[in-house]
Every structure is written in C-alpha cells, then in structure tokens.
Amino acid sequence: MLGILVSRADSASVHIGEQLRAVADWETREDDSRPDGAGGGTVYETEGAQLREFGGRHLDIVRPAEAFDGIDLLAVASRHAGETGPLLTAHHTGNVGPAEHGGDDNALAEACPNALGTVREALERHAPPDYEVGIECTHHGPTDVGVPSLFVEVGSAEPQWDDPDAARAVAQAILDLCETPPHRPPENGSWTDGSDxxxxxxxxxxxxxxxxxxxxxxxxxxxxxxxxxxxxxxxxxxxxxxxxxxxxxxxxxxxxxxxxxxxxxxxxxxxxxxxxxxxxxxxxxxxTDGVPLGFVRAVEDDVMTVDAGLRFGEPARDGALPDTYRVVELPADLLAEARGIDREATYEALAATALAFGTDQGGTRPTGPLVLGPDTDRERVVEALLDVLASKYDSVEVDEETVVASQRVLDDEKARTLGVPEGPAFGKLAAGKPVEVDGETIPPEAVHDERTSRFPLSPE
Missing domain, CATH: 3.40.50.10700 (AF0625-like)
Structure with a gap:
C-alpha cells in the first residue's frame, strides 16, 4: 500500500494533491482519531493508495507513516527550490552532516531504491515538454519516517509550483508507485550465494x-x-x-x-x-548488467576482477546460466592473429560464445582466459576465431593441432622484374586483376606467391 503525504505548508504540495484527487477515483472518510493537521480529518483512498494532508512542513514531521493504515511505502508531494529552471525530481531523505532542514544530524531515513527507479521513469513519461527530469542526493529531513520513503517534487520556483501541468505530472508519477515494492527482491535461482x-x-x-x-x-x-x-x-x-x-x-x-x-x-x-x-x-x-551477482563474485574470484579486465559474454545474460563453469586458455598465436586482423570482430566472437573472458587495454583487447559452460567446447570458440581469419586468408584449415592459413600475396619484386610500375598497377594486381604493360598483359598469378601461416591450437 502506498501512502501519499501532502503538506498544506507547501503550495506545490497542495497543487499536486489537487491533481492527485483529480486524476484518480477516490473514496473519502473522516478520521477523528488524529488532529486535522497531523494526517487526520478527511482521508482519501483509492486502490493501492491512501492520501492524507498535514498542516506542518513535511521536512519536520516525525514518523508520518504512523498516520497511515498499513502502508509499506510513503511518497511525499513537495516543491523543489533552486536555480535549475523547470524540473521534476525525486530523492531520498536524511542528513549527511548537520540537520539544517529537518530531521536529526547524521541520520538517514530508510530509502526505497526500487521505487526511486520507478518514479524516475514515470516522471520521464509524464513530464511536460519544457521540464527536465532528475534525481538528487540525500539532503534534508525527515530522518524518522516509519517506512521506506521518497520525496517527489516540482521545481524550481513559483511559476512551476503553480503550474497545473507540472503538478499533474508529479501526481501521475506518484500514482504509478501503487503496488511498487520499495526494494528490489534478492536474486533467486542459480548463483544466489551471499546475503540478501x-x-x-x-x-x-x-x-x-x-x-x-x-x-x-x-x-x-x-x-x-x-x-x-x-x-x-x-x-x-x-x-x-x-x-x-x-x-x-x-x-x-x-x-x-x-x-x-x-x-x-x-x-x-x-x-x-x-x-x-x-x-x-x-x-x-x-x-554486470543482467549477469547474476553470485556468478560475478565467483568468476571475479577465479579469474580477475571487472576493473582488471573481466568481461561477460552474451551467454551469461541470456537467462540460462549453467550451474558450473570451467576456465580455459586460448591458442595465444591464433588469438593474436585474429586480433590483428579485426579486434572488434574478435571481441564479438568471444562475447557471443563465452560466459566471460579476460581483456586488457581498458577492456577493448581480448586476451583470455575464457570462462565456458560445461556444454560449450573450446573448439566452438576456436571456430569463431577461424571465421575472423577467413576475412584475410584465402583458405583456413585445421591440420590436426594446427591451423593452416594460406593467402596469395603480391610479390613486389616479381612485378618490378616484369616492368610493372609501382602505383595503381600494383594495386590492381594485388586485387587479382590483370594489368597491361607495354602492350603485354600481366596476369595476377604471374606476380603472386602463396604464403602459409601456422598457428598451434595448444594454449602455449
């Protein structure tokens, strides 16, 4: 259940409250158990939310959640003051240092990270065209709320506080918090070791x-x-x-x-x-976006940290992460050759096949080792590297434990001997096209040699 707090001491809060009552169907009842200025009086209720008004500044109210019935999240409708122009914003509450605006010194209220993410997205959806959307640091009270809470605000000066479109946007964003849990749930399934x-x-x-x-x-x-x-x-x-x-x-x-x-x-x-x-x-x-956190911890312990160069591949994010993995090395010379031909394609080849892999140079140069699932053969990754080699070589074959890559290359000396002038003619021959020199046609095969490179498939 979402609690919504409106402060009569804040004109922007009052306007947001008016829009809240206008954009949803509410039932009302009277609560005589509390003073009117402390959340009593008329109470507004709709599915998933309860709205109460307070007479004092919301920054100074102590344990406002106690005025509500069975809420697990509190949203405070408020103004934002600053030099930022039209702005819709949200933040958690507390004081990092002295309490200059409500609450206690060096005290933080319970935050609601999941709700902050939801309301930020909702403000983006509902914001009028000339309004920016942002979040703020923790910077004022209250510090004792009673449930996870956040402020949702319209700013940054009188014209915006009185703007019905801005108030309506904040109202709609607050109502989008109905049924929103304050926190993300702990991850379940495979790789869920660790505390909540x-x-x-x-x-x-x-x-x-x-x-x-x-x-x-x-x-x-x-x-x-x-x-x-x-x-x-x-x-x-x-x-x-x-x-x-x-x-x-x-x-x-x-x-x-x-x-x-x-x-x-x-x-x-x-x-x-x-x-x-x-x-x-x-x-x-x-x-680590999309990668189970238990798996992240395990691989960082076994291989290297992300900051040292660990990168996660697509199979680690596809929702079918295996329960075990193994760490293998790649053929060093083959990897180096593939990198030299096309570093980006080599990176993509590893990212498409491996759960994770090592890199250097700021995460841009794949180096290994590889982290593979039990059903992924090292040969599958090697095949992906062979595809990179095929973009340069005329033929790429595997001979037992060696990759044999061959290509026909222009022999500059042969071309000069046949009288071919350097320049465009060399380029045509290198591209496999004949050229004419002094009325004689020089076929490309006359000036090409076949060169073969061998790359062992063993890691060393």
Whole structure:
C-alpha cells in the first residue's frame, strides 16, 4: 500500500494533491482519531493508495507513516527550490552532516531504491515538454519516517509550483508507485550465494554534486537502481571519513538502502571497503548488467576482477546460466592473429560464445582466459576465431593441432622484374586483376606467391 503525504505548508504540495484527487477515483472518510493537521480529518483512498494532508512542513514531521493504515511505502508531494529552471525530481531523505532542514544530524531515513527507479521513469513519461527530469542526493529531513520513503517534487520556483501541468505530472508519477515494492527482491535461482543485500541490484551513490546525473544515467541504462546518494558537499561536512560520525553515516547509507555495493571512486572507495562493503566503478555496474551477482563474485574470484579486465559474454545474460563453469586458455598465436586482423570482430566472437573472458587495454583487447559452460567446447570458440581469419586468408584449415592459413600475396619484386610500375598497377594486381604493360598483359598469378601461416591450437 502506498501512502501519499501532502503538506498544506507547501503550495506545490497542495497543487499536486489537487491533481492527485483529480486524476484518480477516490473514496473519502473522516478520521477523528488524529488532529486535522497531523494526517487526520478527511482521508482519501483509492486502490493501492491512501492520501492524507498535514498542516506542518513535511521536512519536520516525525514518523508520518504512523498516520497511515498499513502502508509499506510513503511518497511525499513537495516543491523543489533552486536555480535549475523547470524540473521534476525525486530523492531520498536524511542528513549527511548537520540537520539544517529537518530531521536529526547524521541520520538517514530508510530509502526505497526500487521505487526511486520507478518514479524516475514515470516522471520521464509524464513530464511536460519544457521540464527536465532528475534525481538528487540525500539532503534534508525527515530522518524518522516509519517506512521506506521518497520525496517527489516540482521545481524550481513559483511559476512551476503553480503550474497545473507540472503538478499533474508529479501526481501521475506518484500514482504509478501503487503496488511498487520499495526494494528490489534478492536474486533467486542459480548463483544466489551471499546475503540478501549482496543479491539486490541496489547501489549506494557516493560522490558528485547535489544533482546526480551519473547515478541517474546508471538507473536509466542498466538494471541497477540507487538508494542514498552522499554528495561531495555532504562528505565534506562529515570531514575525516575515519571518524565515528562518518562511519555511522556510511553504515546507515548501506543499511537504509538495503545495499552491499557503493558506486564510488577515489579515496572514499578505500573507506567503503574497510567497512566491509564493495566499492564498484561505473564500468563494473555496466558490465554486470543482467549477469547474476553470485556468478560475478565467483568468476571475479577465479579469474580477475571487472576493473582488471573481466568481461561477460552474451551467454551469461541470456537467462540460462549453467550451474558450473570451467576456465580455459586460448591458442595465444591464433588469438593474436585474429586480433590483428579485426579486434572488434574478435571481441564479438568471444562475447557471443563465452560466459566471460579476460581483456586488457581498458577492456577493448581480448586476451583470455575464457570462462565456458560445461556444454560449450573450446573448439566452438576456436571456430569463431577461424571465421575472423577467413576475412584475410584465402583458405583456413585445421591440420590436426594446427591451423593452416594460406593467402596469395603480391610479390613486389616479381612485378618490378616484369616492368610493372609501382602505383595503381600494383594495386590492381594485388586485387587479382590483370594489368597491361607495354602492350603485354600481366596476369595476377604471374606476380603472386602463396604464403602459409601456422598457428598451434595448444594454449602455449
């Protein structure tokens, strides 16, 4: 059940409340058990949601969830103030440092990463044409809500707070949260070892500015979502990350986001790791998109980390991941030759056949080893590499444990001996076309030699 909080002290919240009541069918009842300004009075109910109005600022309300009946998620309709122009935004609540706008110092409310992802997408769908959509860092109260919660806001000044189209967009996005769980479920099936938080695709965001385009981009382009976001200015307010206050905030960020992972780089990553959480890069997040997290942990332990060059192939993302795998090496010379012919095609050949494989040069140059499922022969990968060789060589054959690749190449010296001038004539002969020199036709076979290269199929 979704709870929706409207604050009469916030004009934008009031307008969003008006639009909420206009775009859905509500039943009303009177709740005399609570003061009118504390969520009592008229209560609005529709399937999957309950709306209550409060008289005070929503930033200052303590445990507002207690006013609602059986909710497991609270959405607060609010204004956003700033120099950002027309903007629809959403964020979790809490204070990374002193409580300047509601709540307690160094305290974070329970986040709802799954709901944040849902409402961000909904704001994109419903936003008026001239409005941007974004997410923000964790930056104000309340810090004691009672259930997972988020603010959904229209900004950034009076014209937007009074704009009925913007209020309607936020109202529709909030209603899209009905039946939305606050958190992603832990992964089930094969490769599900680890704690619940290690099996949820939920990140803590650390670093960056007040607005969070990097984390929003990750949410939009991968299957990961984001809980609390601790901006650089909040970390600066905490000071030394080794202090008890900083440790408390960091631990709260993971606990209240139900996450074991932080998207973070720089010195803060070391502190995150020292507390027993996993600091990951954006490359890691993107590379693990769609790959079971238990499998990621196992292969990183056995082969190499993603940041060291591990890449996952299509079979790791197709939903039929085997229960076991094996690690094999590729024929080094054959791989090097294929790479030299067409690095991109070689990469794609490995990605199409292997569960995972090693790379270097920033993940662009495939090097091996290979991670293969029990039903995938190493020969299948070799065949894919032979296809790459075939784009250069005239013939590619396997002779026992050796690949024999042959091609006809222009012998420059033979061509010169026959009086062929360098330049376009050489090009025609190299392309297999005859040329005429002093009235005599020179066929390409007269100046071509067959060259053969051999590549052993053993790894060494």
């Amino acid at each position: 938080t290690q099996r949820r695709r939920q990140l803590v965001g650390i670093g960056g500015g007040h607005y969070a385009p990097r984390f929003e981009r990750v949410m939009a382009e991968t299957d990961w979502t984001v809980g609390h976001i601790l901006a650089d200015w909040g970390l600066d307010a905490l000071g030394d990350l080794d202090t008890p206050a900083a440790e408390s905030v960091l631990r709260q960020a993971f606990a209240e986001s139900a996450s074991a992972y932080a998207l973070v780089e720089g010195t803060a990553a070391q502190r995150v790791e020292s507390l027993g959480y996993r600091a990951v890069s954006e490359t890691w997040v993107r590379e």
